[in-house]
Amino acid sequence: MLVTGPNGAGKTNLLESLHVGTQGFSPRTRTEAQLLRFDTDTGRIALRGTRGPTPVEIAVALAAGDAKRATLNGATLKASEQLRNEVATLVFTPDRLAIVKGGPAVRRAYFDRAYGRLFPARATLSAEYAAAVGQRNAALRRVGAGYSSREALSPWTQQVAELGAALVEARLQTLALLAPGFADRADELGLPGARLEYEGEVPTVEALFARLDRDLERGATGIGPHLHDVQLLSQSRDLRSFGSQGEQRLTVLALLLAEADLIADRRGYPPLLLLDDVLSELDPARRRTLAERVAARGQTLITSTTAAALPVEPSQLLEVTPGEVTTA
Ligand SMILES: Nc1ncnc2c1ncn2[C@@H]1O[C@H](COP(=O)(O)OP(=O)(O)O)[C@@H](O)[C@H]1O
Numbered sequence: 001m002l003v004t005g006p007n008g009a010g011k012t013n014l015l016e017s018l019h020v021g022t023q024g025f026s027p028r029t030r031t032e033a034q035l036l037r038f039d040t041d042t043g044r045i046a047l048r049g050t051r052g053p054t055p056v057e058i059a060v061a062l063a064a065g066d067a068k069r070a071t072l073n074g075a076t077l078k079a080s081e082q083l084r085n086e087v088a089t090l091v092f093t094p095d096r097l098a099i100v101k102g103g104p105a106v107r108r109a110y111f112d113r114a115y116g117r118l119f120p121a122r123a124t125l126s127a128e129y130a131a132a133v134g135q136r137n138a139a140l141r142r143v144g145a146g147y148s149s150r151e152a153l154s155p156w157t158q159q160v161a162e163l164g165a166a167l168v169e170a171r172l173q174t175l176a177l178l179a180p181g182f183a184d185r186a187d188e189l190g191l192p193g194a195r196l197e198y199e200g201e202v203p204t205v206e207a208l209f210a211r212l213d214r215d216l217e218r219g220a221t222g223i224g225p226h227l228h229d230v231q232l233l234s235q236s237r238d239l240r241s242f243g244s245q246g247e248q249r250l251t252v253l254a255l256l257l258a259e260a261d262l263i264a265d266r267r268g269y270p271p272l273l274l275l276d277d278v279l280s281e282l283d284p285a286r287r288r289t290l291a292e293r294v295a296a297r298g299q300t301l302i303t304s305t306t307a308a309a310l311p312v313e314p315s316q317l318l319e320v321t322p323g324e325v326t327t328a
């Protein structure tokens with residue numbers, strides 16, 4: 001489905017509301033007030049669709065200063081974020097280029113969330129590890145200041161090692177699952193030999209002890225997956241430093257399409273794909289490849305300022321003007 005309209009018409013708003021309505025949170029902001037129309041203090045998103053063959057009806061109610069409330073087929077969910085276990089949505093926005101261009105923290109966060117989407121039951125692992133590192137760092141500073149003994153660090157060191165190993169394992173598993181699809185989709189889009197390479201070692205108790213003096217000096221844990229990175233490569237070229245804008249865009253798209261296929265396999269229904277401003281910087285051949293690829297599976301919304309930017313006929317064309325969406 002193609003969503004067109006001039007700049008500022010509300011295309012991104014429409015996509016964002018679909019994300020909030022299917023996942024329970026915005027891909028752009030955690031500030032709930034930003035989701036409400038200026039000068040109003042309530043809002044509502046109502047969606048009707050299908051998940052595989054099953055009809056789905058969702059309503060999300062927003063109110064200033066209050067948690068969102070969501071219902072799925074009439075049943076109230078404990079938290080709107082639970083929607084993400086029920087409905088799959090993947091989103092591309094130009095901000096997402098930071099996965100390739102940005103620092104290691106962006107990539108860590110991205111792959112940890114991808115892990116959470118693939119293994120919802122273990123989605124809290126990276127937060128648990130971060131909490132353990134936080135606790136150990138606080139303990140390091142207490143020892144450094146002479147308030148507590150080195151022995152007091154042991155339980156935290158143990159936890160960082162255990163959760164750290166689990167997190168590295170989870171990331172490696174995620175990369176292994178994504179890698180074949182990523183390489184195939186990237187290749188189709190004209191980015192040959194695309195690879196994902198994990199950079200970092202499991203933080204063992206021994207390794208943590210070996211650098212205890214340095215950690216005490218800095219008051220921070222100096223090894224572990226909170227410092228790791230994932231290299232994105234095309235053949236031997238690091239796309240972070242040497243990819244063009246267009247290639248970086250293709251990299252993010254290939255990751256997204258690879259994950260979409262995994263989700264479809266694992267959950268039995270394809271995710272909703274929301275592709276905001278995805279066509280700019282792509283040449284016509286790549287636009288066509290992308291359009292044909294997404295047409296072959298679930299539902300996809302692509303936004304563009306001009307209908308002509310999409311070289312294939314969309315199944316539906318929506319025109320957005322401020323405050324209104326019409327079927328062309
Ligand atoms: N909370 C809000 N309430 C009302 N209008 C908003 C709000 N947030 C942004 N806008 C307006 O929406 C427009 C941006 O819409 P957007 O969906 O980003 O446009 P585009 O079609 O270019 O993607 C801007 O004019 C902006 O001022």
Ligand SMILES: [Mg+2]
Nearest residue numbers: 011012276277
């Ligand atoms: Mg926009």
